[in-house]
Amino acid sequence: MPDVAELPAETGLPESALEGLGRRPFGVYVHVPFCATRCGYCDFNTYTAGELGSAASPKSWLDGLRSELELAARVLGEPPAADTVFVGGGTPSLLGADGLAEVLEVVRGAFGLAPGAEVTTESNPESTSPEFFERIRAAGYTRVSLGMQSAARHVLQVLDRVHTPGRPVDAAREARAAGFEHVNLDVIYGTPGERPEDLRASLDAVLSAGVDHVSAYALIVEEGTALARRVRRGELPAPDDDVLATDYEMIDSVLSAAGLRWYEVSNWATDDAARCRHNLGYWQGGDWWGAGPGAHSHVGGVRWWNVKHPAKYASLLAEGNSPEAGRELLTEEDRHLERIMLELRVAEGLALDALDAAGIEEARAAAAEGLLEPSVLDSRGRAVLTDRGRLLADGVVRRLAG
Template sequence: MTIAVPPDQFALPESALRGLGTRPFGVYVHVPFCATRCGYCDFNTYTAGELGSGASPGSWLEGLRRELALAAEALGTPPAADTVFVGGGTPSLLGAEGLAAVLGAVRDAFGLAPGAEVTTESNPESTAPEFFAGIRAAGYTRVSLGMQSAAPHVLRVLDRVHTPGRPVRAAREARAAGFEHVNLDLIYGTPGERTEDLEASLAAVLDAGVDHVSAYALIVEEGTALARRVRRGELPAPDDDALAASYELVDRRLNEAGLRWYEVSNWASGPAARCRHNLGYWQGGDWWGAGPGAHGHVGGVRWWNVKHPARYAARLADGGLPVAGHEVLTEADRHLERVLLELRLAEGLPLGVLHDDGRRAAAEAAADGLLDPAARAAGRAVLTDRGRLLADAVVRRLAP
């Protein structure tokens, strides 16, 4: 049930706060700034020209500090953050000093649990050896770099601006600065991408020596420049069969290099290399989402912030949380989300979570080669290689 409330009236119910700290707790910080807008991106981001004079990184950071302080009050006795993820947008545009200030604000409000994972996304073009050394000294433990492709013509379709080879060099610089955990992002299925282009991208990723890779099929999101080009017939829409073949190629090459899938779109060299923050999402943990447009979740209550940085800062200057709306998840909502998210994991979902119809559907899915029969016999629903290609369809069968 979605409930729109004035920001000064948003409060988490006691039922949501019950058990806080017994589940993983993370903090997500959204940095809404980008140097340029990528044609495929529908995230809540703004270039300097789009912001005008009503917002700036300085006013955003001041607002962030206020929001995190109010968040700690809203949670009562907040747990220390097990994970922190600074995403965007382009967090690296803040520089090492700005990102150190962000982490300092999280520490001041919540504290960090021993061994906390602290990740920031970064655009390779706004990084340098000094940047990585600075954020490592500030307490960041993990870096996620946007690469998308090694093929210049593919990057042009995506409106990505990269110096050739820069993502690989940035990954090596991060490792040289002491980061054990470095991720590179790939997008496959861009119009005009050939098999040899994807092979070259995968070779570059593996040459960088990273311990984590995220690879996503291109989705043409409504309202983006890419969607307008597809609608005008300038570019073809991604082909489902080609996307499936690309996914299989990604999985095969990463497996050969010792990177194993642990979530449908994520591969890691071992358990320690997995992104703990994202696992918190997939396993039903709690997190506070801070920043313009950020979403949070605690104990079955989900909320989202106002989107524009100027409005975000104004709400906080008035003394209230910048919440635009929230919803209380029903038992049916939570059941569906658990099936949807946990089924994407390599460990799968306990069959006991499913209703009777879902367990019967799981037996049929196993017979159809979509779920692992051995895992099912052991009481779990685990996607097969073919099942991963049809994960959304499997979810619809198990949680109709």
């Protein structure tokens, strides 16, 4: 297991972590913790205005963000320009176009943006408009990710989503009209009560929007959520693994037929340019600084995380202290396991030189069972999941890791 240590007021990083900084992909993640309402399935670090009261506000959060990224620039010494920026949450679009523009200016001021940088913001369809998209595009955002989840009203009700079923498609079209070439729609499948025809209708709606990227995630009942309490009380059934597998096969078949190809187990894109480069940085061992309450960071085998509550986050930074709560110093064994776990999820697969002799034998056995592409093992020396292997990806990882 990684070594866990409390962090001092202003954290430094070991020289070993800073070696190669800038030669690996470098991204910035900004966590916006605010939501208008809380979705019943969500366990992200988010807060409604009623939950926060006067303890924190978008202004105190933004002041904290500016201070944290100034701290980041000092810790990294000569920080590389950001190849990617991802503003997530929460609901970043609640900041409005002006707020999101200011967030990007803060990132620019601390790190700068590399030529051709990818800059993404998540958005709730209900808090967007044609003017919103035009203004964030002018501010420098290049990509928008919209939470659709489903086109079926009764499925949205189970998830406690408040947007109307048709709004995400309209929002995606508005984003494209504003000049965004890269637009993603998120889908959740396996919700209790969702029928095959509901999922197919959602996929048809996604395709009608003309987006170049789709993320599809199986519903997970997370402890501590309203959904988990409903399942525990017997009000709703838990998601069924067989149904989830059938749903995934439908999603892959429909999207593939429409020209969106999988490049990561839960993500499909029309071409390489449409892939989310920020997330690829996570999956391919890049570095990133995560700013905001509860955000996680990783640089050169050191991973750390911030305090969760926005008020605590803002107050620590206002006092000149780091908002970090703890860190993990990844061992070689940890990094080896993570490389297998993350790289095997992408379409390019995992280089066999990442495996020991026992792992290679397991890869050959998995290929014989139809879980890995045998031709790739033979010709390019990479382990690539088959369609069936994607359904059982976690098990394949455990086998290769030993």
